[in-house]
Amino acid sequence: MAEYTQKILAEYNLDAHGTTVMIQIVESSDFVPLYNVTFPGIGDATKLLVMSLRSELTAMVPIDPARLEDKRYLTALNVKYLDAGNILIDKYVPGTSSETKKLLTSYIVNMMLGLGDLEALLADENLEEIAVNGAKDYIWVFHKELGWCKTNMKPASDNAIYDQASAIGRRIGREINNLSPLMDAELADGSRVNATLYPVSQGGNTITIRKFSKNPWTMTAMIKNGTLSIELASLVWLCIQNEISLLFSGGTASGKTSFLNACSMFFPATRRIISIEETRELQLPGFAQWIPMVSRDPNPEGKGEITLYRLMVNALRQRPDIMLIGEVRTEKDAETLFEAIHTGHSVYGTVHADNAQDTIVRMTNPP
Ligand SMILES: Nc1ncnc2c1ncn2[C@@H]1O[C@H](COP(=O)(O)OP(=O)(O)OP(=O)(O)O)[C@@H](O)[C@H]1O
């Protein structure tokens, strides 16, 4: 085992729905910083106890997966789990102080209704990405300032990762299984999720979470951090004001969607906007007349698929002034995009390409 020099890079506490979490990021000789998570007051034995109460809790408070999208239902479940947690703690660990009880019950709620220990990582505003790479590896996180860090958390098993992925999918009517081992989904807070199953992902089941940023990127923030100059931002504004369509290109995680979102502050309030995405990422200002649409995978029988392409064709019948296309991927997508432009709409979309030249090559040649 490598020996770590423990220079502390960052240290802070978080609150994950009532559970206190301590984060300490230390430099290590392991090439990347270590992101250490501790739950003060919740030791390994306590965690095991809470885990073992799972089936008893489910029996006490059954969950109707079909209703999980309903916020009121979730709030009610939350209260019921707090009550059930209190009853079980009194039964198995009589004499627990009320403070510890509060800690344990919030831990129980995170386990039953959330993503368990991952809730700690979801609560950290400094993280952009959470990566579960199978049960053999530690969970990795992408920290806004420090980049990729390795956590001290490991998934319990590949089955546990699978359970988590299915639970995430079930809430929004998506499935992940042997027949369709790749899934795009999102969490209730808007974070984007991708999951893959073994053996398609050879190292085990994976979950990658692009965390939803509570404060969407704005043009001013992007000018301030040097993403673009005031002149370029002004040019983009002029283009949008004059209904010139734009494509934003870049590599994976280069900030395409964030830039598209930041542009939304330039959309005139008098325009009707339809956005089309695979997962909900865009957040437009409240004044906009905005119809957000998302595509859907087919069910296990291969039925019910709604592709981006179909949504684009459909959007043309919804009288949009502005169309936002989350990602232009297929030849058909690109064709529809240009058709929309020809028929007088302003279209703003993102496309995977390394630079402007490549974007033109991609748009003018079949994939
Ligand atoms: N201008 C920026 N400066 C610093 N960080 C940024 C900037 N734009 C985006 N980010 C951060 O980078 C991450 C990726 O951003 P985003 O999702 O917009 O990228 P993307 O190119 O659309 O990715 P993908 O290829 O997965 O669709 C996000 O966590 C976001 O907060």
Ligand SMILES: [Mg+2]
């Ligand atoms: Mg994107």
